[in-house]
Amino acid sequence: MIVRYEVFDEDYIPEEILFRDxxxxxxxxxxxxxxxxxxxxxxLCLGPPATxxxxxxxxxxxxxxxxxxxxxxxxQVHQTKQxxxxxxxxxxxxxxxxxxxxxxxxxxxxxxxxxEGKEIFFVVLDDLNLLSEKLVNEVIYxxxxxxxxxxxxxxxxxxxxxxxxxxxxxxxxxxxxxxPDEILxxxxxxxxxxxxxxxxxxxxxxxxxxxxxxxxxxxEKAFEYLDLRFGIHLLKMAVLNxxxxxxxxxxxxxxxxxxxxxxxxxxxxxxxxLSRDEVDVLIHIYTSRSRFTGxxxxxxxxxxxxxKFFEILRKLENLRFIDTAVKYEKGLKRYVLRRFRADEILDxxxxxxx
Ligand SMILES: Nc1ncnc2c1ncn2[C@@H]1O[C@H](COP(=O)(O)OP(=O)(O)OP(=O)(O)O)[C@@H](O)[C@H]1O
Ligand SMILES: [Mg+2]
Numbered sequence: 001m002i003v004r005y006e007v008f009d010e011d012y013i014p015e016e017i018l019f020r021d022x023x024x025x026x027x028x029x030x031x032x033x034x035x036x037x038x039x040x041x042x043x044l045c046l047g048p049p050a051t052x053x054x055x056x057x058x059x060x061x062x063x064x065x066x067x068x069x070x071x072x073x074x075x076q077v078h079q080t081k082q083x084x085x086x087x088x089x090x091x092x093x094x095x096x097x098x099x100x101x102x103x104x105x106x107x108x109x110x111x112x113x114x115x116e117g118k119e120i121f122f123v124v125l126d127d128l129n130l131l132s133e134k135l136v137n138e139v140i141y142x143x144x145x146x147x148x149x150x151x152x153x154x155x156x157x158x159x160x161x162x163x164x165x166x167x168x169x170x171x172x173x174x175x176x177x178x179x180p181d182e183i184l185x186x187x188x189x190x191x192x193x194x195x196x197x198x199x200x201x202x203x204x205x206x207x208x209x210x211x212x213x214x215x216x217x218x219x220e221k222a223f224e225y226l227d228l229r230f231g232i233h234l235l236k237m238a239v240l241n242x243x244x245x246x247x248x249x250x251x252x253x254x255x256x257x258x259x260x261x262x263x264x265x266x267x268x269x270x271x272x273x274l275s276r277d278e279v280d281v282l283i284h285i286y287t288s289r290s291r292f293t294g295x296x297x298x299x300x301x302x303x304x305x306x307x308k309f310f311e312i313l314r315k316l317e318n319l320r321f322i323d324t325a326v327k328y329e330k331g332l333k334r335y336v337l338r339r340f341r342a343d344e345i346l347d348x349x350x351x352x353x354x
Contacts, residue, residue, distance in 0.1 A: 001208025001248045008204055008236035010229075013059055015203060019192050020052050023183050027060050030181055031156070034068040034120045040156030042144070042178055046164045047185025049320050050229035053160045056185075057124045069119040075127045084139055085110065088123065107142065111150040121155035129163035129318055136166070137174045144177040162318050187226050194219040197231050201250075204239065210250040214238060217255045225266070225340070227320070234262045267348035270319055277304060281312045282321055283349055286342045291335040293324070321345070 006012055017024065023045070030041035045053050061070035071091045078084045085106050089097045092113045097106055114121050123143055128136060136159075146153040159166065159180065170178065188196065197219055201210040210218075218238065222231025237258040242250040274282065281300070290296050297309050304312075313336070316322045323337040338345075 001243065002206040003208075003239055003243055004204045004206065007200065008232060008239065011058075013055060013062070014196075014200065016199065017052060017055060017059055018196055018199065019188065020056050020185070023052075023056055023185060024060065026181070026183050027056070027158070031060075031064070031068060031122060034122070034156070035065055037067065037120070039120065039154045040068070040122060042157045042180045043159070044166055044180040044182045045158055045160045045185060046166065046182060047162065048187050048226065049162055050227045051185035051187055052228075053185050054126055057126065057158060057160060061122075061124060064122060067118065067120055069114070069117070069121050071121060071123045073123065073125050075125055075130050079131065081135060081138060081142075082106075084125075085142075108150065111146045111153045114146070114154070115150055115152045122158070123155060124158045124160065126160045127162075128159040129161040129166060133169045136169055137171050140170075140178050141174050162320070163314070188228055190219060190223045193222050193228055193231055196228060197222070197235055200232060201235060201239075205250075208242075208248040208250070210235070210239070211252075213252045214250050214255045217252055221259065221263075227266075230262070230266045233266065234259065237262045263344075264348065264351060267345070268352055270321065271348065271352045273319065274315075277308075278312050278315060279349060279353070281309065282316060283346065285316070285322060285336055286338060286340075286345045291337075293334045293336060296336065 007014075027043065027045075030043055032040070034040045045057065047053055058072065061072055064070040069092070071088055073084055073087050075084070078087045082103065085103070086097055088110050089106055092110060097109070113119075121143075125139065131139070140157060140159070143155050143157055146155055157178070157180075164184070167180065167182065194215060198210075198215055201215065218231050218234050221234060222228055234255065238250050238255040241258050242254040245254075247254070271279065280303070284300055285296060288296060288299055290299060293310070293313065297306065300309070313322070313324060317324055320339060322339055324334055325337065326332055326334050
């Protein structure tokens with residue numbers, strides 16, 4: 001069996017993106033005006049982790065037509081206004097801007113490039129929910145208001161976010177220029193995960209295969225966490241495990257042997273983006289019997305301000321450690337739902353902090 005390792009990498013774009021035809025069609029439709037020299041419709045692509053948002057955007061950028069200049073920004077990497085516009089500059093000019101350049105200069109060089117090249121920009125802001133509310137508004141506004149600075153400048157934006165309520169963060173100034181078409185990326189169901197994993201296995205293995213039992217086992221675990229990314233990671237580890245033993249068929253035993261360590265990797269990665277305060281709140285949620293946010297806050301003592309506590313909850317929700325919802329009980333109250341078994345999370349935290 002020959003393993004095409006790259007097929008199991010995080011950033012691999014599959015030969016075929018399954019179950020996302022509707023989203024792809026809508027994005028393409030929104031970009032259509034660019035073919036006629038007009039500004040594309042801006043969008044927000046919203047959905048939980050591992051629902052194909054990044055994959056679809058990168059696929060679309062790879063196909064962007066001639067007069068559309070696709071620019072991809074990962075806000076996890078580029079977290080300040082300066083960094084974001086540096087990255088845009090670099091995508092356009094092919095080199096990093098000179099040191100000490102003023103923001104105004106940087107900004108107008110970007111706008112000028114678009115106008116001179118008669119290009120319409122399509123800026124994908126991936127993981128936009130990781131920026132502060134203020135920055136989200138500022139970046140969108142600057143990009144869409146470019147034509148007031150330099151006539152003839154045209155741009156469309158696609159903001160990608162796991163926070164499905166991102167538009168709730170937009171202020172009236174931003175809303176005056178940004179009327180996004182909201183495109184939803186729902187979580188895959190079990191059958192869809194199974195199908196995607198099956199296709200991936202076929203793509204990645206030459207002269208070998210993953211048997212049905214093993215595939216179903218992987219899909220079940222991915223579905224338990226509602227996370228296809230975990231499934232693909234587990235698939236990769238099982239394949240490598242079988243390869244090590246010189247086998248041509250990946251079986252359930254190969255999956256079982258790597259399941260626990262793969263799960264640890266999965267949790268460690270999620271935990272690595274949390275600060276100590278955030279880990280403390282997470283531990284508290286998974287040990288306390290209380291569910292209402294007000295009670296949870298009180299129980300934690302006065303270690304942090306109320307605002308900070310709620311920011312942490314939002315982050316934990318974005319990273320899918322928890323869900324939150326509201327309920328009417330002597331007034332509207334917000335409560336927290338755990339997404340994982342408490343013993344699994346607490347065990348993972350313990351290993352992580354060691
Ligand atoms: N429809 C699909 N067909 C094939 N593979 C997919 C599909 N959707 C997602 N994947 C795979 O699942 C993994 C996660 O997808 P992706 O990175 O696009 O998710 P995302 O929605 O951007 O998640 P996040 O919000 O965490 O960034 C990738 O390995 C990707 O190849
Ligand atoms: Mg993504």
